[in-house]
Amino acid sequence: MKLWPKVLLIAISVAIITGGVIAYRIFTKPHRDVTAEKAVTLTAQKLFDAFKTNEANANQLYLDKAIELSGEVMEVSTNQDGKAVVNFKTNDPLFVINCTFKTNPGELKVGTVITFKGICTGYIPDANVVINEGILIK
């Protein structure tokens, strides 16, 4: 057997295996599960203050991190995909921490203090800090 068919065969095999591994990784990598992650613990007010004072600094501290947030429930609603959403109160009447649950938290009452754990996706000036993919802690 000549050398080049062997080389070709090896090259094709390598390409197929590499492609397979890449595809396997794309289709099987699990989503983040906040339940198992160690979280930064703070209050809704503290999180708001951090972003309001210095967004770049707050992004360093909180963006993409698991956050365990405590605060007063100002509003409860449901998004267009049927997930529960809680807006936590801050001292600015127009500004909230907007938190979306990935699992159903059951009945939540306006005015009560709850603890929510989720992933912080960032800050929208004059509106809210967003945390999603969350679960109810207590």
Place this chain on the structure above:
Amino acid sequence: MKHLSLLSFIIFLLANSPLNAQKIYGTRNAKISFVAPSDDDVKAVNNEVTSRLANNGAISFSLLIKGFKFGYAEMQDHFNNEYLESNKFPRADFKGTITNIKEIIFTKNGTYKAQVTGSLTLHGVAKNITANGLITINNGKISALAKFPIVMKDYKIEAASVTDKVNAEISAVYQ
């Protein structure tokens, strides 16, 4: 002093006169989704879009890039880290106007065509866009829907190996 208080009373009346009444509707949980026309596995949704709509036609949308959820986690990582660089450019913003706002009667139920034009900032690049949308008024409840394409190279997004364009759809239910 008497004149001053009269003046402030007149200013108060003017500021609150129904002729000037501008009403702003808002939501923090509008929904945007997109899909690549060539590969419908490449799709994502973001349910945390802040939007404001005023009855004078001003309309805005702000969203966080990290808020897009993909079916596949690996795609979501590539989207954030390589294509959209969401640590560097965490937000996308649209500020614009509904140019035919006079045709939309906020007090009358119906579905109205809306022509929207404005500036979309994505991946640090601002570009003027226009889109056709629909505004629905149902007993004071206002919702908006629009579909528009986003061409990757317009926003210097280097994603040619995946797609050169996505079709986006935005849906807002205002309070």
